[in-house]
Amino acid sequence: MNRHILLTVSDNYSSLFAVRFTAGFFSRFEDLNITLLYVAPNPKAGLTEAEILQDYGNLSRREAQTRNLAQTALDKAEEILVMKRFPKDNIHKKIAFKQLGTANDIIQEGITGMYDAIALGRRGLSRLEELIDESISKQVFTTPMDIPLWVCRGHEKPDPKILLCTDGSPASLRCADHVGFMLKDEPEHRIDLLHVVAHASSAVPAEALAATRRMLEENGIAANRITQRTVEGVNTAETILRVAREGGYGVLATGRTGRGETRSLHLLGSVSMNLLKHLESSTLWISH
Numbered sequence: 197m198n199r200h201i202l203l204t205v206s207d208n209y210s211s212l213f214a215v216r217f218t219a220g221f222f223s224r225f226e227d228l229n230i231t232l233l234y235v236a237p238n239p240k241a242g243l244t245e246a247e248i249l250q251d252y253g254n255l256s257r258r259e260a261q262t263r264n265l266a267q268t269a270l271d272k273a274e275e276i277l278v279m280k281r282f283p284k285d286n287i288h289k290k291i292a293f294k295q296l297g298t299a300n301d302i303i304q305e306g307i308t309g310m311y312d313a314i315a316l317g318r319r320g321l322s323r324l325e326e327l328i329d330e331s332i333s334k335q336v337f338t339t340p341m342d343i344p345l346w347v348c349r350g351h352e353k354p355d356p357k358i359l360l361c362t363d364g365s366p367a368s369l370r371c372a373d374h375v376g377f378m379l380k381d382e383p384e385h386r387i388d389l390l391h392v393v394a395h396a397s398s399a400v401p402a403e404a405l406a407a408t409r410r411m412l413e414e415n416g417i418a419a420n421r422i423t424q425r426t427v428e429g430v431n432t433a434e435t436i437l438r439v440a441r442e443g444g445y446g447v448l449a450t451g452r453t454g455r456g457e458t459r460s461l462h463l464l465g466s467v468s469m470n471l472l473k474h475l476e477s478s479t480l481w482i483s484h
Contacts (some may be wrong), residue, residue: 199378200229201346202311204302205273207265213317215273217348217479219280221356221446224381231288231309232273234266235301238293259293266291306343312377313481315346344374347472347480354446354479356385360412361436363391364404367451371483372408375449376415387412389424390439394432401426433470440478449481 203214215232222228270289278284295301306314360375362368379385389408391401405424412422429435440448452468468482 198227198229200231200309200311201313201315202231202233202302202306202309203273203315204317205232205234205269207269208317212273212276214315214346214348215276216352217346217354218315219277219282220351220353221479222382223384225282225286227381228282229286229288230277230282231290231311232270233302233305234270234289234291235298236262236266236291236293238295262293263291303341303343307341311343313344313346313374315348317348341484344371344481344483347475347482349477349479351446351479355444356382357443357445358385358387358447358449359390359436359440359443359445359478360387360408361390361392361448361450362404362408363451364400364407365451367483368404369407369411369451371449371451371481372411373415374481374483376412376417380416383418383421385421387417387422388443388445389422390436391424391426392432392435393426393428394430394435433467433474436467436471437474440475445478447481448475448478449483452482452484 201218203218205212205215218230267289270291274284274287274289277287290305292301292305296304302314302316305311358375358379360372362372375387379387389405391404393401405426409419409422409424413419427435427439429438436448436450448471450468450471452466471480472482
């Protein structure tokens, strides 16, 4: 089955982190499709129909200039992928003029396009973090979505090891399903399962790890590609960050919410948000 990733692109260098990660992390490109999305400022935003007609010539020129800038950024992203031997026929480019705000426009495209993941460069997510107390941002991160989010670092050649964190929660099992689907045809990628036993944890490590392993194997991941470990730690996020840093993983994968958390939990209080804020060495894959 084909995999299809939505990669966001902008004029900022860090927006290419998602492109560089994808080009460097995967080795089997035959069934991997990429849509490069540039959400451009809308010159007509906030104007009435009369104002648009009155200044139509200038608005059209500004729109053409914006489109040219967007096309240049998309072409640069495509060039990076092709240099890594990514099939040009598997690359699709799309320019969208901002309608609902950058964050919501990205999410809307992800939903309507039925992508397997939405990939952002780290700077792209920082822009969303600036709106963290606004309803639009809360909606992006707390509204249940079937699409995993990748927050990418700028490594040219990420390590093929994946640290998959699990506590047996539905979100963590959905993340395992995503990891298995994305990596089933990438035999050189090893998946290390991690369960953190924190203070007052109600999860049973053996059950959580077994359920996660089953999810991976049902996706076609060979048993010899999977290892597992249980680590004790008072602070779950800090423990995960330490293990990820020491292991040099290319990807840290986790559920958006764990046991005892709900999807409406305030973002700042969650383990996944702490990972997002402090993870420096790995790309973060989050499943809601």
